[in-house]
Amino acid sequence: MSFPRPGGCECEAIRYQLTSDPITVYACHCTDCQTATGASFALSMYVDRDAVELLRGEPKLREFDLSDGRVRRALVCAACGTALWGKNRNLPELLNLQPGTLDDTSWFRPVGHIWARSAQPWVTIPPEALRYEKQLDDPLALVRAWKSRPDTPLPAVRPALDT
Ligand SMILES: [Zn+2]
Ligand SMILES: [Zn+2]
Numbered sequence: 001m002s003f004p005r006p007g008g009c010e011c012e013a014i015r016y017q018l019t020s021d022p023i024t025v026y027a028c029h030c031t032d033c034q035t036a037t038g039a040s041f042a043l044s045m046y047v048d049r050d051a052v053e054l055l056r057g058e059p060k061l062r063e064f065d066l067s068d069g070r071v072r073r074a075l076v077c078a079a080c081g082t083a084l085w086g087k088n089r090n091l092p093e094l095l096n097l098q099p100g101t102l103d104d105t106s107w108f109r110p111v112g113h114i115w116a117r118s119a120q121p122w123v124t125i126p127p128e129a130l131r132y133e134k135q136l137d138d139p140l141a142l143v144r145a146w147k148s149r150p151d152t153p154l155p156a157v158r159p160a161l162d163t
Contacts, residue, residue, distance in 0.1 A: 003020055004053070006055070006102070007101045007102035008101060009084060010077070011079050013056070013057045013077055013078075013079045013080065015057065016053060016055055018047060018102065019051050022108070022146065023047060023143055023146065024111060024112070025044065025109070025111060026044055028041060029116055030115035031118050040123060041113075046091075046097070049093055057077065060076055060077075073086055073087045073089075074087075111145040111146045112131070112141070113129055129145075
C-alpha cells in the first residue's frame with residue numbers, strides 16, 4: 001500500500017490526491033445516511049486536513065440545513081455535484097473524505113459499523129469489524145482498530161532484510 005492515492009469527482013473537474021494513511025474508515029448505517037446518500041450506508045474516511053492535496057479544480061463549500069437544526073457541510077464539485085469531503089466543526093484539523101471518490105477503492109475496508117440496528121437487511125457486517133447498534137461511544141476505538149488492521153502499511157523506513 002502506498003501514497004499518494006489519486007481521486008476526484010465524477011466529471012473530473014476536480015482531482016486530488018491523498019498523501020498519507022487515513023485516521024480511520026467506518027460505515028454508518030443510520031437512516032439519515034441512507035437518505036443523504038440515496039444508498040445503503042455512508043462510508044467515512046477521516047484524514048488529516050493536510051493529507052488532501054488538490055490537483056485540479058476547487059470544490060465549493062455547501063451548507064445544508066437539516067430539519068433537526070444540524071448543518072451538514074460538504075465540499076462538492078459545482079459542475080457534477082459529487083461530494084468529495086465533509087468538514088466537522090468539532091474536528092477542524094480533519095476532513096471526512098468520501099472514499100468512494102478515490103480512483104482505487106480496493107485497499108481499504110471499514111473497520112467499524114455504526115447504527116447497525118438500522119442496516120438494510122441484506123447487508124452483512126463482517127464478524128471481525130467493530131459493530132455498534134447505535135452511535136459510537138468511543139471514537140478512538142475506530143482509530144485503534146484502523147491502526148491495528150492486518151494490512152496496515154509498513155513504516156517508510158524499514159530495516160534492511162539482507163543483513
Ligand atoms: Zn465534477
Ligand atoms: Zn449516519
